[in-house]
Amino acid sequence: MIKKAEYLKSSASYEQCPKPDRPEYAFIGRSNVGKSSLINMLCNNQKLAKTSAAPGKTQLINHFNIESAAKEKAPVTKWYLVDLPGYGFAKVSQSSRRRWEQMIENYLRKRENLTQVFVLIDVRHKPQQVDIDFVNQLDKWEVPFTLVFTKADKEKPLAIERNVNAFLDVLRQTWQFLPQHFISSASNKAGREEILNFIQEKNATFLSE
Numbered sequence: 001m002i003k004k005a006e007y008l009k010s011s012a013s014y015e016q017c018p019k020p021d022r023p024e025y026a027f028i029g030r031s032n033v034g035k036s037s038l039i040n041m042l043c044n045n046q047k048l049a050k051t052s053a054a055p056g057k058t059q060l061i062n063h064f065n066i067e068s069a070a071k072e073k074a075p076v077t078k079w080y081l082v083d084l085p086g087y088g089f090a091k092v093s094q095s096s097r098r099r100w101e102q103m104i105e106n107y108l109r110k111r112e113n114l115t116q117v118f119v120l121i122d123v124r125h126k127p128q129q130v131d132i133d134f135v136n137q138l139d140k141w142e143v144p145f146t147l148v149f150t151k152a153d154k155e156k157p158l159a160i161e162r163n164v165n166a167f168l169d170v171l172r173q174t175w176q177f178l179p180q181h182f183i184s185s186a187s188n189k190a191g192r193e194e195i196l197n198f199i200q201e202k203n204a205t206f207l208s209e
Contacts, residue, residue: 001068001069001070001071001072001196002042002043002044002066002067002068003068003069004067005064005065005067005081006064007062007063007065008063009062009063010060010061010062010063011060011061012103013061013103013106014107014110014111016061017061017063017111018080020111020112020113022078022080022113023079023080023113023202023207024079024080024111024113024114024115025079025080025081025082025115025118025199025202026084026114026117027081027082027120027148028084028085028086028087028119028120028134029086029087029121029122029131029150030088030122030128030131031086031087031088032086033086033120033121034120034122034150034151034186035083035086035120037150037186038120038186039064039083040186041184041186041189042192042196043064043066048064049062049064049083059085059100061085061103061107062082063081063082064080064082064083065078066078066080068196068199068203070200077203077207079115079199085100085103088128088130108141109143114143115144115206116145116199116202117138117145117146118146118148119131119134119135120150121147121148122149122151123152123160123163123164124151124155124163125163126163126166127163127166132167132170132171135147135171136174139175146180146182146198147167147179147180147181148181148183148195149163149182149184150184151185151186152183152184152185152190152191153188153190154185160183164181180198182194182195182198
């Protein structure tokens with residue numbers, strides 16, 4: 001249960017990020033995957049992350065301060081939610097693209113309190129190589145991540161199942177263990193409870209270490 005969600009700061013590099021004193025969860029995906037909408041849905045605040053019809057709007061590492069509790073009168077846990085720039089970038093110059101890529105890579109590999117990365121995949125499409133390449137890269141860097149298939153309200157259940165299985169089948173070709181995944185929709189709040197419960201469990205583990 002989210003008690004408080006507020007924008008904290010935007011950083012151009014991982015060194016500028018807030019003090020790494022609490023668990024941190026980063027959200028990333030291809031441009032136009034519905035990232036801001038998903039973040040707003042999870043936090044129950046439609047104005048928290050800026051949504052845009054133009055892909056590539058997020059260009060910095062955006063930190064949000066979150067306070068949550070397992071239930072109404074349970075102790076409050078503080079954590080960071082991070083909105084990262086997309087990959088498979090919108091129409092930007094080669095130098096801007098490389099700068100973004102370097103910024104994201106440094107953040108993912110060097111941010112010491114990064115607990116989990118949520119990689120967003122548009123469930124309406126067949127497996128996209130750019131998504132496969134990105135999760136393989138995370139695996140190579142040993143960055144813990146979870147898949148979130150977005151926009152589930154825009155497809156029929158059978159099509160969702162087919163596209164999710166197709167994506168996992170591609171990973172099965174080279175992976176021994178598949179990453180955990182959630183199916184979500186920002187408009188009907190599908191997956192919200194499951195994702196927040198998952199974060200709550202990770203927070204408990206982080207704080208007990």
